[in-house]
Amino acid sequence: MLARRLSRVEESATMKMGHLARQLEAESQGEGERKVKRVLNFSLGEPDFKTPKHICEAAKKALDAGETHYTSGAGIEELRAEIAAKMRAENGVEVEVENVLVTPGAKQAIYELMMAVLDDGDEVVLLDPSWVSFESAVKLAGGVPKWVRRLGAAGEGEGEDGGEGGVSYESLASAASEKTKLLVLNSPNNPVGYVLSERELREVAEFAVEHDIIVLSDEIYERIIYDGRRHVSIASFDGMQERTVVINGFSKTYAMTGWRVGYAVAPPEIVGGMLKIQQHSVTCAPSVSQFAALAGLQGSQECVAEMVAEFKRRRDVIVKRLNAGAVGLRCLNPEGAFYAFVNVNGDGEEFTERLLKEARVVVTPGSAFGEAGRGFVRFSYAAAMEDILEGLERLESII
Numbered sequence: 001m002l003a004r005r006l007s008r009v010e011e012s013a014t015m016k017m018g019h020l021a022r023q024l025e026a027e028s029q030g031e032g033e034r035k036v037k038r039v040l041n042f043s044l045g046e047p048d049f050k051t052p053k054h055i056c057e058a059a060k061k062a063l064d065a066g067e068t069h070y071t072s073g074a075g076i077e078e079l080r081a082e083i084a085a086k087m088r089a090e091n092g093v094e095v096e097v098e099n100v101l102v103t104p105g106a107k108q109a110i111y112e113l114m115m116a117v118l119d120d121g122d123e124v125v126l127l128d129p130s131w132v133s134f135e136s137a138v139k140l141a142g143g144v145p146k147w148v149r150r151l152g153a154a155g156e157g158e159g160e161d162g163g164e165g166g167v168s169y170e171s172l173a174s175a176a177s178e179k180t181k182l183l184v185l186n187s188p189n190n191p192v193g194y195v196l197s198e199r200e201l202r203e204v205a206e207f208a209v210e211h212d213i214i215v216l217s218d219e220i221y222e223r224i225i226y227d228g229r230r231h232v233s234i235a236s237f238d239g240m241q242e243r244t245v246v247i248n249g250f251s252k253t254y255a256m257t258g259w260r261v262g263y264a265v266a267p268p269e270i271v272g273g274m275l276k277i278q279q280h281s282v283t284c285a286p287s288v289s290q291f292a293a294l295a296g297l298q299g300s301q302e303c304v305a306e307m308v309a310e311f312k313r314r315r316d317v318i319v320k321r322l323n324a325g326a327v328g329l330r331c332l333n334p335e336g337a338f339y340a341f342v343n344v345n346g347d348g349e350e351f352t353e354r355l356l357k358e359a360r361v362v363v364t365p366g367s368a369f370g371e372a373g374r375g376f377v378r379f380s381y382a383a384a385m386e387d388i389l390e391g392l393e394r395l396e397s398i399i
């Protein structure tokens with residue numbers, strides 16, 4: 001009954017784990033008096049914070065003002081202008097309103113880009129491991145993923161985990177061919193937590209310009225970054241603005257996952273192509289949510305700093321405790337985003353299953369993100385500190 005294209009992709013691994021966690025929790029509700037442990041879910045990339053109050057207030061105001069209709073396909077003018085201004089001021093990319101497309105979530109922007117630029121058989125370079133939806137979006141659009149290993153940055157990894165020096169011109173050259181159309185970056189990174197160095201970005205830029213390749217730069221975690229690391233957009237490098245599609249959104253920075261607002265910043269030709277897909281699928285991003293997002297950009301950024309400080313506190317606890325050696329697991333120190341990518345010294349899928357069955361702790365197996373993630377699990381610390389502490393305890397108790 002189903003189209004062949006669906007056989008190319010799997011159900012989203014992270015959403016599947018989240019579903020499993022909810023199912024397990026629901027089943028235990030029916031266990032009556034018998035004491036069963038609460039399910040602890042560390043599988044989702046969703047901040048546990050509430051959307052900041054001033055953003056919710058702006059949405060209420062928009063509702064009262066009757067902003068409940070379709071907006072223009074590319075988004076409300078004020079929001080597009082504010083995004084362009086932010087890109088100029090913070091990212092050093094000289095863009096205007098016509099470079100900005102507001103989408104129902106960053107994920108939709110990624111899908112629209114793949115649909116807009118890939119022909120059947122076009123190749124797309126992905127860094128291994130990568131967030132799950134990049135590969136699926138490539139395949140749904142008829143493209144062919146080509147993997148380049150990049151697990152830890154220079155010095156971070158041990159043995160073959162390392163990929164000394166990170167991504168380089170040579171590693172990209174070994175995966176590319178004349179069919180390569182697009183290269184996908186995501187820094188700060190999900191699932192590993194690395195931040196690409198300026199040297200790496202320079203080599204990617206040089207490679208992309210020389211080979212006339214479009215770069216998708218997913219910068220959705222740009223503000224969730226630690227230890228004084230600075231996010232740099234590859235679009236600001238010489239010759240890159242004309243070939244870079246920056247993907248970003250409000251889900252992570254402002255704890256707005258359910259509002260569904262993201263955006264792409266790209267050359268007008270690409271914006272136009274993506275807009276066509278958007279017009280014929282979702283029309284526009286939700287109107288009230290666009291006004292809420294506008295308040296996010298225009299309001300005080302104190303709320304972001306507070307959330308990042310809390311993420312950092314949790315990261316420090318997890319990394320310190322895991323690397324203390326008591327349970328023999330190892331974890332790279334995430335420089336950004338809110339995931340710990342934990343080396344389990346064995347099969348990540350088996351480990352995930354054991355954690356689930358014996359400790360009622362839900363994580364995502366690293367293999368969901370690519371071959372390089374096989375011996376790992378991803379542990380999202382966008383969860384309450386008390387849950388993290390209990391999760392670590394349960395984990396230690398089963399090993």
Ligand code: PMP
Pocket residue numbers: 045104105106107108131186190218220248249250251257261262
């Ligand atoms: N890009 C990356 C790298 C992500 O981790 C996520 C969320 N897990 C998204 C995009 C999707 O964000 P949105 O909610 O804006 O669709």
